[in-house]
Amino acid sequence: MTEATTPLLYDLVTGDGRSLSPWCWPVKMAIAHKNIAVETKPLIFSEKDQVITAGGKTFPFLVETDGQIYDDSRLIIDHLEKKYPEPTLFPGGVSGLSHYQLVFRYCQATLFPTLVSMILVDIPDVLDPRDKDYFITSREKRVGMPLADYCAKREELRPTLNNQLDPFRKAMAVGGFICGDAPAMSDYMLFGMLQWARVTSPFELYDQYDDIWDWMEKMLDLYDGLGRNTAKA
Ligand SMILES: N[C@@H](CCC(=O)N[C@@H](CS)C(=O)NCC(=O)O)C(=O)O
Incomplete structure (x- = not known):
């Protein structure tokens, strides 16, 4: 072979x-x-x-x-x-890597569950028809109720999400990105969460006056618009 x-x-x-x-x-x-x-x-x-x-x-x-x-x-x-060590995904060496581990865990354990409660109900609409039953059945089993019920209070979750995004706003305020003055792995981690929501759900998570919005606009433009070329739901 x-x-x-x-x-x-x-x-x-x-x-x-x-x-x-x-x-x-x-x-x-x-x-x-x-x-x-x-x-x-x-x-x-x-x-x-x-x-x-x-x-x-x-x-x-x-x-x-x-x-x-x-x-x-x-x-x-x-x-x-x-x-492929260069350019590094973890600027600052060991401290860059531990920064990413913290951001990964925060996204996985804190942000992801909140986002699931806000967008899960919309995801079947963007899936291939062959996937819908599998997705709905497997996710309803996971959350223990109909997807619509699981997301019923999503409007009320806005302040929670807003607070959970706040550490990132503080980090971005320093140099424009979570990793400083250029994006790296911790930026890509948060971007993954928000891009998933952008691609699968029309539900607006944050408004245009939010620093998260400005950062997301920059992230969507990176690498010839890799993120932006993937259409919003
Ligand atoms: N911890 C894993 C999570 C991967 C994961 O859960 N992927 C989902 C898609 S978002 C999946 O493949 N699910 C398959 C399924 O539900 O059948 C990673 O970071 O790679």
């Missing part, structure tokens, strides 16, 4: 092919940051068997040119940083 010349990224997409996952977007931004040539395989939930067959579990999933597999976003990011 001939060795592949570029790594292969399995990406999760909407019915019309837009990358949607909050865990895939940070990886896609990291790849763009490092300007690495990667082949992307866009798949819907119903095609996840291709990930499983190749040795993965969930999206994102990366197969390197030597056949090595990476089946989690943090493993992929760690691998990319080691294999």
Whole structure:
């Protein structure tokens, strides 16, 4: 078997092919940051068997040119940083890495559950028709109620989200980005969360006078508009 010349990224997409996952977007931004040539395989939930067959579990999933597999976003990011060290995803070395670990955990444990309670009900609308039943059934089982009920109080969650985003506003105020005067991995992590919401839900999470809005506009423009070229719900 001939060795592949570029790594292969399995990406999760909407019915019309837009990358949607909050865990895939940070990886896609990291790849763009490092300007690495990667082949992307866009798949819907119903095609996840291709990930499983190749040795993965969930999206994102990366197969390197030597056949090595990476089946989690943090493993992929760690691998990319080691294999392609420049430009670094973690400016400041060890302190940059611990900054990212803090931001990852905060996004995963605090921000993600709030966002789920605000946008989950909208996600089936952007999925391929083959995915809808699977998504609704699996997520209703996970949250223990109909998706509409789970998101019924989303208007009331606005102040909660507003407060949860505040540490990022403070960080952005220093140099324009969470990582300072240029974006890096902690920026890509928050971007992944908010881009997932932008692509899957028309529900407005924050207003135009918010520093988060300004930062998001800059993030959407990065790398020839990688984020912005993926249409909003
Ligand atoms: N911790 C994992 C989470 C990945 C994950 O949960 N991906 C979701 C998509 S957002 C998935 O593949 N779900 C498959 C399914 O629900 O069948 C990572 O960071 O890579």
